[in-house]
Amino acid sequence: MKKSKLILIIATSTMLMSCLDNSSYTYKGTTPLEISIAAPKGAPAAALYQHLFEDKVDINAPTNVQTWFLTGTLDAIIAPTNAGVNLIRAKQAPYKLAATVTFGNFFLVSTGNDENKTLDPDDSIFVPMSQADIPARLFNYAYASYNFSNISYGGDNSTAARNLILGYNELEAGHPSLDYVVVAQPALSTALATNQKANVVSSVQSKYKEVSGGKEIMQASIFINNGLAKEKADAFLNQIEKETKELLNHPEIVKDVFANVEDLQVQGKLTADKATFQNVIKDNSLGLGFKNAKANKDSIDKFLETIGVAPTSEEIYY
Amino acid sequence: MKKFITKNYTAITLGIIFVFVLWFTISKMNPYGKLLFPSIEDTFSSLGELLKSKYFYRSLAMTMYRTFIGFIISFALALVLGIVSGTSKWIYNFLYPLVTILKAIPTASLVFIFLALSDVMYASIYIVILLAFPILYEAIASGVRNVDKEVVEASKVDGANFIQGLGFIKLPLAIPYILLGLLTSFGLSLKTEIMAEIVTGNTGDGLGCMISAVRLAEPGNLAPIFAIALVTIIIVLLISLLSFLLKLLIKKTSSVE
Numbered sequence: 303m304k305k306s307k308l309i310l311i312i313a314t315s316t317m318l319m320s321c322l323d324n325s326s327y328t329y330k331g332t333t334p335l336e337i338s339i340a341a342p343k344g345a346p347a348a349a350l351y352q353h354l355f356e357d358k359v360d361i362n363a364p365t366n367v368q369t370w371f372l373t374g375t376l377d378a379i380i381a382p383t384n385a386g387v388n389l390i391r392a393k394q395a396p397y398k399l400a401a402t403v404t405f406g407n408f409f410l411v412s413t414g415n416d417e418n419k420t421l422d423p424d425d426s427i428f429v430p431m432s433q434a435d436i437p438a439r440l441f442n443y444a445y446a447s448y449n450f451s452n453i454s455y456g457g458d459n460s461t462a463a464r465n466l467i468l469g470y471n472e473l474e475a476g477h478p479s480l481d482y483v484v485v486a487q488p489a490l491s492t493a494l495a496t497n498q499k500a501n502v503v504s505s506v507q508s509k510y511k512e513v514s515g516g517k518e519i520m521q522a523s524i525f526i527n528n529g530l531a532k533e534k535a536d537a538f539l540n541q542i543e544k545e546t547k548e549l550l551n552h553p554e555i556v557k558d559v560f561a562n563v564e565d566l567q568v569q570g571k572l573t574a575d576k577a578t579f580q581n582v583i584k585d586n587s588l589g590l591g592f593k594n595a596k597a598n599k600d601s602i603d604k605f606l607e608t609i610g611v612a613p614t615s616e617e618i619y620y
Numbered sequence: 621m622k623k624f625i626t627k628n629y630t631a632i633t634l635g636i637i638f639v640f641v642l643w644f645t646i647s648k649m650n651p652y653g654k655l656l657f658p659s660i661e662d663t664f665s666s667l668g669e670l671l672k673s674k675y676f677y678r679s680l681a682m683t684m685y686r687t688f689i690g691f692i693i694s695f696a697l698a699l700v701l702g703i704v705s706g707t708s709k710w711i712y713n714f715l716y717p718l719v720t721i722l723k724a725i726p727t728a729s730l731v732f733i734f735l736a737l738s739d740v741m742y743a744s745i746y747i748v749i750l751l752a753f754p755i756l757y758e759a760i761a762s763g764v765r766n767v768d769k770e771v772v773e774a775s776k777v778d779g780a781n782f783i784q785g786l787g788f789i790k791l792p793l794a795i796p797y798i799l800l801g802l803l804t805s806f807g808l809s810l811k812t813e814i815m816a817e818i819v820t821g822n823t824g825d826g827l828g829c830m831i832s833a834v835r836l837a838e839p840g841n842l843a844p845i846f847a848i849a850l851v852t853i854i855i856v857l858l859i860s861l862l863s864f865l866l867k868l869l870i871k872k873t874s875s876v877e
Contacts, residue, residue: 343823363821463839496840564675570823570833
């Protein structure tokens with residue numbers, strides 16, 4: 303009797319464990335998109351992770367964003383929120399802001415060179431791109447209280463990742479040493495794997511949220527063409543929302559989604575290989591998500607204000 | 621021994637060995653390994669990985685396809701205009717300002733101009749056309765103009781008309797110049813095609829697309845970029861070898877005649 307009870311308990315526990323085990327989730331595939339869409343490669347393209355190689359989906363360099371908006375032929379565009387808003391307002395691009403899909407992926411990372419390992423005003427910091435670009439504006443806003451006086455700018459995120467690995471600014475003559483670098487995912491993961499002394503000190507988006515009173519960085523958004531039928535637009539937005547949630551809840555599906563695709567091809571679209579992409583989704587350091595734009599107008603306006611763009615009016619929203 | 625050392629192929633072989641010794645030395649002096657200057661081993665290891673990839677072969681084919689399309693269009697235009705300019709001083713002078721402008725325009729600015737005017741897939745083809753055309757045009761025009769005038773006059777005395785003179789005398793004698801122009805411009809076209817793929821940010825198939833992808837996804841590893849560059853060097857060397865063999869064949873054929 304005792305032995306049979308024990309067997310029953312073990313069997314019941316095993317069954318319960320298998321019900322709770324998330325890794326048993328089965329990826330069932332997806333429906334190809336019915337609309338034409340373009341997105342810059344990297345984090346914004348991650349929202350389209352199940353559709354990267356479809357004919358109607360164009361993943362390309364960020365320099366194409368303006369052309370996409372101005373030609374007006376695409377049904378939807380994923381673009382930096384500020385770029386899209388500016389083009390709608392200034393150039394009457396025929397699009398409306400529908401949803402935000404990335405919420406910041408920048409991190410302040412120590413190179414391991416800072417002797418006292420605390421953030422001081424005279425620490426040397428590298429921020430990618432120029433002082434007028436988004437990474438710098440977000441960083442200077444979020445960390446204004448630190449009064450950093452030794453910030454250098456330049457290159458792009460790849461340069462920042464290399465500077466983190468090297469521990470110095472390779473763009474400047476004399477290669478001055480760096481204490482901290484602002485780097486975006488997914489390049490950050492690769493850099494951390496190479497420089498064992500480096501470690502993430504803080505998340506720019508968390509700091510931004512602290513300073514802005516709980517608002518998020520509304521970095522990249524979906525813009526819908528004014529001419530697209532409402533049913534198609536709504537179906538598309540629902541599909542992307544569902545797929546984003548599926549990815550964040552079950553990062554392991556990356557293997558199935560990209561089962562027939564090489565790492566090099568994935569790198570071209572997402573700037574990360576399959577394993578790195580899965581890792582940055584596990585902790586969502588890529589900042590992926592889905593939020594209705596109109597319902598988060600306050601956050602969008604706060605983000606735009608931070609980067610020097612005027613607040614939005616109701617008519618630009620889908 | 622002296623004869624052995626002074627032979628051309630000995631000099632070339634020693635030159636190749638020197639390049640590898642230089643590469644080895646620089647990579648060993650660099651403390652950051654493949655972050656700054658990958659070694660020969662890292663590069664060939666990366667090349668080995670690339671050669672296992674179907675995407676690599678598709679990308680190589682696409683880059684070569686776009687380069688050839690641009691190159692052939694350039695050659696066709698250059699052949700027509702080069703022959704006309706080589707025959708007529710007036711036409712040569714008339715086209716001189718345009719050709720000079722094409723030679724002087726910075727290639728990177730052309731990339732952005734064509735990106736605005738055309739699809740990202742085809743912008744690089746237009747850039748190859750504009751880059752290769754002036755070089756090919758000058759080679760053909762010079763080749764036609766530098767044909768020995770006595771030979772041309774002699775053919776006229778023998779009753780050859782303009783077309784016969786062009787087809788049987790001028791063009792065949794201009795071939796060495798044309799071949800040199802083809803070789804110079806093809807290597808440059810290939811480099812430009814790859815550069816244009818990188819600058820346009822094309823994420824499809826192409827060696828430049830691969831370089832761009834690897835640079836962003838693996839910022840601490842330049843070995844794949846070196847490996848792709850090595851592939852390009854091998855292609856240009858093969859084209860040079862082909863051109864050299866072609867020149868030998870033409871020389872042999874003309875001496876037999």
